[in-house]
Amino acid sequence: MSGYHRPFRLQGLRSDVDTGTAIFLFLAGAAALAYSAFHIGRRWAVGVQGQGVVTHSRPHQYGWYLVAWVLLPAGAVGFVGALLRITAWIRFTELAIVGSALAAAGAGFWLGHRLLKPELRARRTLEAIMRRLLLAAALVSILTTSGIVLSILFESIRFFQLVSFLEFITGTDWAPDTAFTGASGGAEPHFGSVPLFAGTFMITLIAMLVALPVGLLSAIYMAEYASRRVREVAKPVLEVLAGIPTVVYGFFAALTVAPLVVDIAGALGLDASYNSALAAGLVMGIMIIPFISSLSDDVINSVPDALREGSYALGTTRSETIRQIVLPAALPGIISAFLLAVSRALGETMIVVMAAGLRPNLTWNPLEDMTTVTVRIVAALTGDQAFDSAATLSAFALGLILFIVTLTLNLVSVILVRRFRQKYA
């Protein structure tokens, strides 16, 4: 929170420690208190047992019981204090938060120690606390999803207060930047997202034209023809393609593939841009291959052998069995792999940022430069526009559409795979 100075801060309340030190003080204090609480609790139980009294739980469990009494109040007070400070409802200093949290820890210890008696079911309490803690961790994933949804949704609503939804969906002119035209007062920014979605669609289409045949045929070869040894080598090698960072693919696309596309197009008498959709799409297709091949391979493998053998028994060749029996049976799974791959391609950012253009361009020619939704999200948020401007907020509106589309694709894909598994599992 350094570098986060509010203008109306009271001079007298300014703390002289920074956030890092405050967190360190809090952790160190809490750890010391917890350590002593554990030993005091354990020693108490050992002492009681020494007098021949039977305790309900083991001595160390009474120790942990006291630790919980120390840490839970400290954590709660620290968390609430930090939250109040961040949202600036009450201007606590950081030292005050740490102090009150540690005081709460001390009070908790005192209370917990008073509660110690031999028949106390410390183990049960600990079990309940652990269960709550685990549940709280599981809720973080829900919070993340709702965080994504809410943050994108709220900023999108602010955007649509400035720009009409209809223009956003149907407009063909994307010109958010008014820096050059603003002074004359004539030109207004335009937020017609059609060219962005057209560019995204075109690049995704090119990527799938590469990835689907290569990925699917590779999967068929690995599942139906290859020997075990070839399979054991080929599968991880293909997975490497998925592990290469996308920024590296972007560099590869811009440095090697794009000039190659320009040269080949030139040799054919065509004019290609150095930021052509084709170069970005080709490289994205290479990246997507393992998403298709890996899932298709799994699905083809789980088609029962009885289907194949029945087909062979009728005298078909292998390829006839594959094309007429195995692939139709595996189709839901293959479609599901395809949808996942499309969702991956739609959301892919670095390759298009580095190899596709910035210029919104509504065209069918893949040799021209085009821009995509993700490129414009990055462009909107890495510029130096004010955060409240429509140009910046447009990133969230684009993100919202991207989220809805990819979520739908993923859900359909999951449902298809589940159907497939139910049929053959």
Add this chain to the structure above:
Amino acid sequence: MAEDPTENKHRGNFAANARLRRRYRAERRFRLYCMSALILAVSFLVVFFADMISTGYSAFTQAEIRVEVTYNEDTVAVPQRAVADDVQPFVSRGVLRGLPREVEDHPDWMGTTRTQWVLATAAVDQYLSGNTSALTGERAQRVHELEESGRVRAVFNHWLFTQGDSKLPEMSGLKSALVGSLYVLTITLAFAFPVGVLTAIYLEEFAPDNRFTQTIEININNLAAVPSILFGLLGLAIFINFFGVPRSSALAGGLTLGLMTLPVIIITTRTALRAVPDAIREGALAVGATRWQTVRDHVLPVSLPGILTGTIIGLAQAMGETAPLLLIGMIAYIPDAPASFTDAATVLPAQIFTWAGMPEHAYVERTAGAILVLLSVLILLNAAAVYLRRRFERRW
């Protein structure tokens, strides 16, 4: 499948034989298509690596030039005069700029002339590497002569690892990016590992099978497929704008990547926990252990290799991720390594992105060199994961 049917001559049905031949040709063709698809996919990988290595290997050498450096008041004031005019264009400006500081560190050098190997400009380095160089005509000839006379040499480019980013190609290194990546991954691990493992334990060992649990599960699977750039929007809106975490800081980056890594860790941990046979749980419960004691003392220890493998794979993914970090400002020009989690920082992939956008040609090999460094780190991480799995995973 079977022996060639065209051998089957004792039946005189030519039409049927011709059809069979066609079908077998189709079979061979199909098999060939499948095989070439696989070969094509693998050759993409080979071409890619060959391209990166051939572009990037020369980034690991750097040209040095032997010059006589004069240290006196005059040259401290105007460092360009410290070296002879005929070699001055080949000496990196960074060396000359650092001259006053050098004199401060070594006051006894004042008034002396020392013969030293110093960093040459990127143009000289490019010329020595055989790449396109800004050196032409006379100057290229001059460098050639200097090389012949042993006054120019190529050494291992330790600057790549000991220098931060710089506007001079020959002075720019990966130190700040490497330290930044380390900071970011520390935060990612500190957040995603405990939360992920605890979530997986809850779902696998404690949660009742009801709608609420199913909601969490669907949620996690969806999170794993959300495009990474949306996590950047989340980080920007929640961590930076709402909680006031400093922009460009390792803290903001680490938390954002942590949320992204969370589903990976949860899913792999659940798989690892599911692989533990119930007999182990029942044995512990039978001697009076509570559920949590069973998990802590019996289930977790045997599933730890699987959990760690998943964590390493998740971290490797986070390490190569760039898109969400662009949105939270981690592409700033960072010449010095960050000193704390709240300092402005950059990471290795973001540094690659920045260098890839530099106009100077000398940055091309540096970018590819940085890519080779990044890929080596990722390969090491994945090899560690594979080793852990092979070495420690138990099968029941």
